[in-house]
Amino acid sequence: MAQPTWSARRVTAALVVMVVVVLAVAGGSSAQLSPSFYSYSCPGVFNAVKRGMQSAIAREKRIGASIVRLFFHDCFVQGCDASLLLDDTASFTGEKTANPNNGSVRGFEVIDAIKSAVETICPGVVSCADILAIAARDSVAILGGPSWDVKVGRRDSRTASLSGANNNIPPPTSGLANLTSLFAAQGLSQKDMVALSGSHTIGQARCTNFRAHIYNESNIDSGFAMRRQSGCPRNSGSGDNNLAPLDLQTPTVFENNYYKNLVVKKGLLHSDQELFNGGATDALVQSYISSQSTFFADFVTGMIKMGDITPLTGSNGEIRKNCRRIN
Numbered sequence: 279m280a281q282p283t284w285s286a287r288r289v290t291a292a293l294v295v296m297v298v299v300v301l302a303v304a305g306g307s308s309a310q311l312s313p314s315f316y317s318y319s320c321p322g323v324f325n326a327v328k329r330g331m332q333s334a335i336a337r338e339k340r341i342g343a344s345i346v347r348l349f350f351h352d353c354f355v356q357g358c359d360a361s362l363l364l365d366d367t368a369s370f371t372g373e374k375t376a377n378p379n380n381g382s383v384r385g386f387e388v389i390d391a392i393k394s395a396v397e398t399i400c401p402g403v404v405s406c407a408d409i410l411a412i413a414a415r416d417s418v419a420i421l422g423g424p425s426w427d428v429k430v431g432r433r434d435s436r437t438a439s440l441s442g443a444n445n446n447i448p449p450p451t452s453g454l455a456n457l458t459s460l461f462a463a464q465g466l467s468q469k470d471m472v473a474l475s476g477s478h479t480i481g482q483a484r485c486t487n488f489r490a491h492i493y494n495e496s497n498i499d500s501g502f503a504m505r506r507q508s509g510c511p512r513n514s515g516s517g518d519n520n521l522a523p524l525d526l527q528t529p530t531v532f533e534n535n536y537y538k539n540l541v542v543k544k545g546l547l548h549s550d551q552e553l554f555n556g557g558a559t560d561a562l563v564q565s566y567i568s569s570q571s572t573f574f575a576d577f578v579t580g581m582i583k584m585g586d587i588t589p590l591t592g593s594n595g596e597i598r599k600n601c602r603r604i605n
Contacts, residue, residue, distance in 0.1 A: 285388060310589075311432065311586065311591065312431055313427040313430035315404070315408075315430045319400065320399065322399050322411075323400065323404050323408075324397075324412060324428075325431075326370060326395045326396050327409060327416060327492075327570075330392035331345070331416040334388045334391075335420050338420070340480075340481060341385055341417075341481060342418070342463075342482065342530075343482070343524075345385045345389075345414055346417050347383060347477075348384075348385050349410050349413075349584075350385075350477070351383055351447055352407070352582050354484070355439050356442060356588070357590070358407050358536060358586075358589055360406035360407040360435060360598070361437065361438040362438070363389060363602060364438050364602060370440060371438070379443055379447075389401075389406065390600075390602070392409055393601050397577075398458055402474040402599065403597065405433050405434045405598065406601035407434050411429075411584070411585050412428050412430070414581070417481070419528060422532045422533060423577070424575075426578045426581065426582065432589040432591065433484060433594055433595035434595050434597060434598040434601075435590060435597055442514060446459045452549045452550075454558070456529065457471055457552065458471060460480045462480070463588065464587050466583055466584065468559060470576075471559075471580075472562045472584060474581070475550065475553060476536050476537065476573055476577055478536050479524070479531070479534065481523075481524050481525075481529065481530055481537055482522060483521065484521060485518055485521075488510065488548070489510055491546070491547060498551065500543070509521075509522060524550070525539065526544055534567060534570040536550075537566045538545070538575070541567065
C-alpha cells in the first residue's frame with residue numbers, strides 16, 4: 279500500500295488543526311459547564327444548597343424571589359460570575375450601588391450561609407457563582423415551579439462592572455423594544471425574555487419602581503391602580519421603599535398567574551404590562567395562560583441559557599473563599 283506523500287500529510291495535519299479550532303470555538307466556555315462537574319470533587323453540594331434555601335424560605339418566603347433576582351442581575355453583567363456579590367472597598371468598586379441594585383437586591387446573607395456550609399464539606403472547590411445558580415433553581419422549585427439540572431463549573435470573577443450594571447439590566451420603565459434589545463445583547467430571544475419575566479409571579483417591588491405606572495399611565499386597571507396608590511404616595515421621596523406584590527394573587531407561589539394579571543391590565547411594573555400591550559409578545563403571554571407547562575418549559579430553557587452567559591471556566595477567575603471579596 280502506497281504511503282501518503284509529504285504534501286498529503288501536511289494537508290491532513292492542517293485539516294486536523296482546523297477541526298480542533300472550529301470545535302474549540304463552537305464549544306465555547308459554556309460547553310465546559312456540566313451538571314456532573316462536582317460529582318467527584320463535591321458530590322454533596324446540591325443537597326447543601328437545597329437545605330440552605332429550604333431553611334431561608336421557611337424563614338421568609340419572599341427570599342426565594344430575591345435569590346432568583348440576584349442570579350438575573352449577576353448574569354447580565356460580565357456573565358454569571360458572582361461579580362454582584364462583591365462588596366465595595368476603599369480600592370474596589372462593585373455593582374451593589376448601581377441604580378438597579380442599590381437598596382434593592384437582597385439575599386447576600388443567604389448565599390454567605392450556604393457558601394459557609396459548602397466550604398465545610400468541600401473547602402475551596404465550589405464557586406459562589408455556581409452556588410447562586412443552584413440556589414436560584416432551588417428557589418423556583420421550592421415555591422412550586424419547575425426544576426432542572428443546573429450546569430456547574432463556573433468560577434468567580436476578580437472584577438465587577440458598575441457601568442455594566444447600570445447599562446445592561448433592564449429598568450422597570452423599559453418599553454418592549456428596549457427589553458427585547460437588552461435581552462438580545464445577552465444572547466436571549468424575545469421568547470426567553472417573556473418567559474423569564476414570568477419570575478415576577480413571585481416577589482415584591484418597591485413603590486419607586488411602579489409609582490409612574492400607577493399614577494401616570496392609562497394601560498392599567500383603574501381599581502388596581504387605586505389599590506396600589508393606597509400604599510405608594512404620589513410624591514417621590516415619600517414611601518419609596520413601600521412594597522407591593524408583583525403577582526396580585528399568589529406572590530409566594532411560582533405559577534402562571536403573572537400572565538393572567540397582564541391581560542386584565544394588572545401588571546405592577548410598566549415593563550410587565552409592556553409584554554401585553556398590543557405588541558409582538560401578546561400571543562406568547564396568551565400561550566402561557568393557556569398552558570402553564572409551556573411556560574414552565576420555556577422558563578427552564580431561558581434559565582439554562584442565561585446561566586450559560588460567558589462563564590469563567592478552566593483557569594480563569596478563582597474560587598472565592600468568601601463570596602463578598604476577592605481572595
